[in-house]
Amino acid sequence: MTNFYDSQAICEFTFSKLCPCWHLFTPENCPIIFTTIEDYKIGVSLFGIAALICRNVKVITFELMSNHIHATICGTEESVREFFRLFRSLLYKYFKSKGGGSLPEQFDCSLRAIETLDDMRSVVVYNNRNGYLVHPEHSPYSYPYGANSYFFNPSAKDLYTCARTKFKMKDLEKLAHTHAVRDIQDQIYVVNGYISPLCFCDIETGEKLFRNAAHYFYCLSRNIESQKKIAGEIGDTVFYTDDELYSVASAIAAKKYGLSLTQIPKEAKIEIAKTLHFDYNASNKALTRMLKLDISLINTLFPPRS
Numbered sequence: 643m644t645n646f647y648d649s650q651a652i653c654e655f656t657f658s659k660l661c662p663c664w665h666l667f668t669p670e671n672c673p674i675i676f677t678t679i680e681d682y683k684i685g686v687s688l689f690g691i692a693a694l695i696c697r698n699v700k701v702i703t704f705e706l707m708s709n710h711i712h713a714t715i716c717g718t719e720e721s722v723r724e725f726f727r728l729f730r731s732l733l734y735k736y737f738k739s740k741g742g743g744s745l746p747e748q749f750d751c752s753l754r755a756i757e758t759l760d761d762m763r764s765v766v767v768y769n770n771r772n773g774y775l776v777h778p779e780h781s782p783y784s785y786p787y788g789a790n791s792y793f794f795n796p797s798a799k800d801l802y803t804c805a806r807t808k809f810k811m812k813d814l815e816k817l818a819h820t821h822a823v824r825d826i827q828d829q830i831y832v833v834n835g836y837i838s839p840l841c842f843c844d845i846e847t848g849e850k851l852f853r854n855a856a857h858y859f860y861c862l863s864r865n866i867e868s869q870k871k872i873a874g875e876i877g878d879t880v881f882y883t884d885d886e887l888y889s890v891a892s893a894i895a896a897k898k899y900g901l902s903l904t905q906i907p908k909e910a911k912i913e914i915a916k917t918l919h920f921d922y923n924a925s926n927k928a929l930t931r932m933l934k935l936d937i938s939l940i941n942t943l944f945p946p947r948s
Contacts, residue, residue, distance in 0.1 A: 652850060653759055653850065653853060654759055656847060656850040656851055657851060660700070660762075661716070662718060663702075663714070663715070663716045663762055664715050664722055664754065664755060664756060665753070665754040665756060665872070666712070666713040666714075666722060666726065666752075667711065667712050667713075667751065668748075668751055669710060669748050670710050671748065672709045672710055672746050673709060673746045675708065675709050675733075675746065676706065676709075677708070682706060682786075682787045683787075684736055684817065685706050686706055686836045686837065687817060687837040688729060688732040688736060688817070689704060689706065689729055689842075690837040690841055690842040691814075691817075691823060691826070692728040692729035693729075694841070695728060695823075695825075696717075696721065696724060698717050698718065698721040699715055700715065700847070701715050701789075701842055702714040702715065702843065702847060702848040703769050703790065703793070703839075703845075704788055704789055705769050705770065705785070705790060707772060709749075714756075714765050722753060723751070726751040730750075732820070733745060736817070736819075763851055764872055765872065766793075766848055766851060767858075768872045769790070770790035770793060770862065772788070773788055773790065783798075789839035789840075789843040792840060793849060794849060794852075794859070802838050805834075806832065806838060807831065807832050808830070809827065809830045809831070809832050811824065811827055814827060887922060887928055888903070890918065891918060891933065894917060895910070903933070904934075911933045911935055912935070912939075912943070914933065915933055916943070919943075
C-alpha cells in the first residue's frame with residue numbers, strides 16, 4: 643500500500659504536469675438555457691464535441707446546469723477561451739435549428755486560475771457537487787449531466803464499456819453542423835442518448851489529484867469550507883445543501899452555547915442565522931426551515947431582493 647507521502651507526491655506531480663489549469667464558469671444570473679432532457683443531452687454532447695475538436699485543452703470534469711456551466715479545464719488561457727467560443731457556437735446553431743433565438747448575452751465564460759493542488763482538488767469537487775446542490779433527488783454520483791458520476795466509480799465505467807454505441811457520422815454532422823466532427827468520430831461513444839463524458843474528460847488524471855477514493859469522498863462530503871471559498875470568489879449563490887447548513891448550525895450551537903440546535907434560545911438562533919446568511923449564503927427559506935424561526939422575522943433581518 644502506498645503511504646501518505648508517496649501518494650501526495652504523485653498528486654503533486656500530476657498537478658504540475660497539467661498547468662495551466664482553470665475553473666471555467668458562466669454566471670448564475672442567466673436566463674434558463676436548457677429546458678428539456680433533450681436540451682441537456684445535446685448540451686453535453688456539444689460540450690464533448692468542442693473538447694475533442696480543441697486538442698490543446700484537457701477537460702478534467704464539468705457540470706451542465708439549467709442556466710450555467712462549471713468545468714475544470716487545462717490549457718493556455720486563449721485555447722480554453724477558444725474552446726468555449728466553439729461550444730457556444732455549436733450550442734447557438736442547435737437552438738437556432740429548432741427555432742429558438744440567440745443565447746443569452748450573459749452566457750459567457752469567466753476563468754479563474756488554479757495555482758495549487760489543494761485549489762485544484764477543491765475546484766474538481768466544487769464542479770462535481772454542483773448538480774446535486776439544486777437537485778436534491780440526485781447525489782454527486784447520480785446527477786447525469788456532467789462527469790461527476792465517473793470519479794472513483796467502477797460501476798459507471800463498466801456501464802460505459804458494456805452499453806456504449808457509436809454515433810453515426812450523418813447524425814453527428816447534423817448535430818454539430820460542422821464537418822470537423824469527421825476527425826473525431828472514432829473517439830465518440832454514446833451512453834443514455836448522449837456522448838459519454840468518458841470520451842472527452844480525463845477522469846483518470848482527475849482521480850490522480852486525490853490520494854485515493856477515500857480522500858476524494860472526504861473532500862466531496864466533508865470539506866465544505868473550501869466550497870464556500872470558491873463560491874465567494876466566483877459569485878455563486880448556492881453551494882450548500884440544507885443538510886450541510888444544518889450541520890454547520892449544529893456545530894456553532896454546540897461550540898458557542900454548549901447546546902443542541904433545538905435547545906438554544908431565540909436570540910441565539912438569530913445570531914446563528916446571521917452567521918449562516920452572511921458567511922454561508924443561506925437563503926431565508928433555508929434559515930426558516932432549519933432554525934424554526936418565523937419567515938417574517940427572517941425577512942426583516944435579511945430583506946429579500948426585489
